[in-house]
Amino acid sequence: xxxxxxxxxxxxxxxxxxxxxxxxxxxxxxxxxxxxxxxxxxxxxxxxxxxxxxxxxxxxxxxxxxxxxxxxxxxxxxxxxxxxxxxxxxxxxxxxxxxxxxxxxxxxxxxxxxxxxxxxxxxxxxxxxxxxxxxxxxxxxxxxxxxxxxxxxxxxxxxxxxxxxxxxxxxxxxxxxxxxxxxxxxxxxxxxxxxxxxxxxxxxxxxxxxxxxxxxxxxxxxxxxxxxxxxxxxxxxxxxxxxxxxxxxxxxxxxxxxxxxxxxxxxxxxxxxxxxxxxxxxxxxxxxxxxxxxxxxxxxxxxxxxxxxxx
Numbered sequence: 001x002x003x004x005x006x007x008x009x010x011x012x013x014x015x016x017x018x019x020x021x022x023x024x025x026x027x028x029x030x031x032x033x034x035x036x037x038x039x040x041x042x043x044x045x046x047x048x049x050x051x052x053x054x055x056x057x058x059x060x061x062x063x064x065x066x067x068x069x070x071x072x073x074x075x076x077x078x079x080x081x082x083x084x085x086x087x088x089x090x091x092x093x094x095x096x097x098x099x100x101x102x103x104x105x106x107x108x109x110x111x112x113x114x115x116x117x118x119x120x121x122x123x124x125x126x127x128x129x130x131x132x133x134x135x136x137x138x139x140x141x142x143x144x145x146x147x148x149x150x151x152x153x154x155x156x157x158x159x160x161x162x163x164x165x166x167x168x169x170x171x172x173x174x175x176x177x178x179x180x181x182x183x184x185x186x187x188x189x190x191x192x193x194x195x196x197x198x199x200x201x202x203x204x205x206x207x208x209x210x211x212x213x214x215x216x217x218x219x220x221x222x223x224x225x226x227x228x229x230x231x232x233x234x235x236x237x238x239x240x241x242x243x244x245x246x247x248x249x250x251x252x253x254x255x256x257x258x259x260x261x262x263x264x265x266x267x268x269x270x271x272x273x274x275x276x277x278x279x280x281x282x283x284x285x286x287x288x289x290x291x292x293x294x295x296x297x298x299x300x301x302x303x304x305x306x307x308x309x310x311x
Contacts, residue, residue: 012084013043017059021047021092029077029086032069034133035266036225037274038077039304041067041086042311049092050161050191057189058165060085066163067303068189070108070135074142074228079274080305089137093191098123101197102156107137107190111144114195119209124200126154131212133228137190142299143177147212152177156194163187180232180299221259225268230281231296239296240264246287253280266300278302 013025027044030036047053060066065084069075093106096114098121105114115130131146132139139151140158155172162168168188176183184190216222231239240263243249249263256276259265266277285296305311 012064015061016043016045016085017056019045019047019056020049020052021045021056027086029069029072029082032088033072033075033077033227034225035072035076035227035268035272035274035277037079037268037272037277039079039081039274039307041082043085045085045087046090047087047092050159050167052092053087053089053189053191054161054165054167056165057161057163066187066189068137069303070138071110071133073133074138074300076227076274076277076300076302078278078302078304079307080309082304083311087189089135089189089191093137101199103195103197104192105136105195106192107135107140109136110134111136111139115209118195118197119202119205122199122202122205123197124205124208125149125197126195127205127209127212130209131216133222136193140175140190140193141182141184142180143175143182145180147215150177154195154197156196158184158190158194159192160184160188160190162189219262221261221265221267224259224265225270226259226265227277227300229264229299230266231264231285232299234294234296237294242288242292242294242296243284246284246291248284248287251280251284253277253283256280258284273307274304275306 011025016023024044027041030038067082068087089108093108096105096109096117098117101123103118111129111132115127118126128147128149132144143151158170160168233239243263248258250260251258254276255269256272257267259267289295
């Protein structure tokens with residue numbers, strides 16, 4: 001490519017459909033991820049609401065890849081950035097309402113906030129969400145769970161938009177929930193959910209939430225640059241126990257480290273790259289496999305291109 005052609009070649013943002021939300025070219029992603037690493041999004045789209053999202057997806061050319069992120073608490077963005085469009089749901093998808101024993105929540109609502117609204121309304125059974133550092137959309141996609149409960153225990157229905165812009169609703173049975181997985185097609189972007197709990201005393205619910213918060217603070221590096229649980233638990237085993245027994249506690253690659261407090265967490269000690277963190281994770285997997293014959297499966301979602309890869 002000549003210098004002139006590079007100057008005149010249109011950016012992807014120049015061919016985007018008209019929207020009511022916000023489109024941003026070459027949007028930095030590292031500042032919004034918990035790891036604080038990774039390259040930019042070629043285009044970032046923040047839709048105004050579900051209708052804006054549906055119209056955009058319907059008009060978007062089929063060849064443009066689409067990636068969805070939430071608060072990026074369980075996400076590793078590679079250093080070369082993410083080609084195509086990255087969609088991040090915001091305020092238009094963050095409403096939470098409680099009535100009776102039901103809670104309706106937008107996909108961008110923080111899990112902790114949903115648990116707090118349920119508590120204040122005297123709706124028990126949702127407090128496990130306070131132990132998941134993410135959004136309802138992410139919890140739907142991966143059947144998020146903590147402290148003995150999962151989304152499949154409380155979900156009544158989920159709403160979403162597919163790559164063609166069709167508005168869809170899924171019953172709990174149609175979600176196809178298994179351990180840390182939903183069978184809903186990957187091109188569906190969740191926009192909201194209806195959850196159901198049970199009537200309980202807010203003080204009792206609050207005490208359970210306080211207990212969850214205390215346990216997290218005692219056992220997890222909650223104030224570090226991390227991505228949450230790195231690997232799924234293999235059937236009948238605990239990932240952290242396998243990692244520890246394989247001698248990986250405190251293991252480093254550059255300034256990326258396996259947490260000494262909870263060794264199923266990777267840490268950016270300051271200045272790590274996404275490549276450092278991914279290399280460290282793969283070394284952990286190799287050591288666990290060599291020791292136990294078990295290949296750990298990534299729970300953290302890894303997206304984008306390695307530095308230097310062509311878009």
